[in-house]
Amino acid sequence: MKHNMNEQGTTGKGQSLIKSGEFIAVSALVCFANLFDAWSTFFASSYLSLEGNPFFRGSAGFWGGVIVAKVGITALSIFTYAFYMKYRRSCYPQERCGQAAFIRYFLLGRHVSWVQLLYTPCRPKHALCWAGGVLGITACMYYTMLSINNVAIGLYNMTFDAPLHFVALPSYFLNGVVQLLLCLAISFAWMNYCRYREYRQLDGVALESGESSSVGIATISYTRCG
Numbered sequence: 001m002k003h004n005m006n007e008q009g010t011t012g013k014g015q016s017l018i019k020s021g022e023f024i025a026v027s028a029l030v031c032f033a034n035l036f037d038a039w040s041t042f043f044a045s046s047y048l049s050l051e052g053n054p055f056f057r058g059s060a061g062f063w064g065g066v067i068v069a070k071v072g073i074t075a076l077s078i079f080t081y082a083f084y085m086k087y088r089r090s091c092y093p094q095e096r097c098g099q100a101a102f103i104r105y106f107l108l109g110r111h112v113s114w115v116q117l118l119y120t121p122c123r124p125k126h127a128l129c130w131a132g133g134v135l136g137i138t139a140c141m142y143y144t145m146l147s148i149n150n151v152a153i154g155l156y157n158m159t160f161d162a163p164l165h166f167v168a169l170p171s172y173f174l175n176g177v178v179q180l181l182l183c184l185a186i187s188f189a190w191m192n193y194c195r196y197r198e199y200r201q202l203d204g205v206a207l208e209s210g211e212s213s214s215v216g217i218a219t220i221s222y223t224r225c226g
Contacts, residue, residue, distance in 0.1 A: 023085045026136050030077045033143035034070045040150035041066070044157070073139065081136030084129050091129050092199050102199055103192050106130060130191065137187035138180075145179050 045051060048062055093105040104112055107130055109123030 020085055023082065026081055026140065027078045029140040030074055030081075030136060033140050033147070034074045036147040037143040037150070038066065038070050040147040040154070044150040044154035077136050077139040080128075080132030082132075084132035084136065087125060087129050088133070088195060089198075089202075091126050092195075092202075099196050102196050106192070106195060133191040133195075134184060134187045137190060138183045141183040141186065142180055145183065146176075 041048070041051060048066070051062075051066075091106055091109065093102060093111070097105065100114075101111070104110075104114070104117055107122065107126060108117065108120055109126035110120055112120050
């Protein structure tokens with residue numbers, strides 16, 4: 001039994017993104033995280049002397065660039081997440097699959113093994129879809145974490161006579177990279193969890209690879225997807 005998916009990524013009638021609680025929530029969080037980051041940057045260092053981004057560090061005259069960058073990042077995050085929300089269901093496998101097989105198909109658009117996953121190219125729509133989902137969730141988490149760092153630095157500088165000037169140190173840059181990688185990993189795992197959960201609920205039955213289940217008076221055979 002196959003899922004009835006159209007190219008808009010929905011089952012049956014089209015679903016408006018404006019009415020999607022998930023899209024509205026993530027968009028609001030992306031806006032909040034970037035506004036919080038901009039405010040906390042000003043709070044920690046209004047002259048951008050402690051700005052972690054070397055392109056904007058050192059002069060209050062760079063605030064225009066900071067604002068433009070924030071607007072661009074916010075718009076890009078929301079746009080890519082909108083693409084992900086609109087087309088996610090059209091990237092689901094038509095067969096009934098277990099979680100591992102579902103994740104591999106959702107990422108690549110092909111039924112492959114874990115070894116083949118390492119070298120098999122993604123279908124463009126699948127790549128754009130899951131990348132948009134990861135980017136939107138990561139933007140919420142990462143910029144919130146950076147904002148908390150900025151607030152901590154600002155409070156430290158207000159409390160002690162010796163201000164912090166460690167943003168130029170390699171350890172501070174490494175800390176930012178570790179935070180970004182952590183946010184990407186959490187976002188990737190959360191996206192796959194949510195999408196498989198939705199996939200299981202499409203027909204209101206458990207989708208377990210290689211088994212069978214009774215749905216009403218019909219017996220559905222589950223096929224293995226790799």
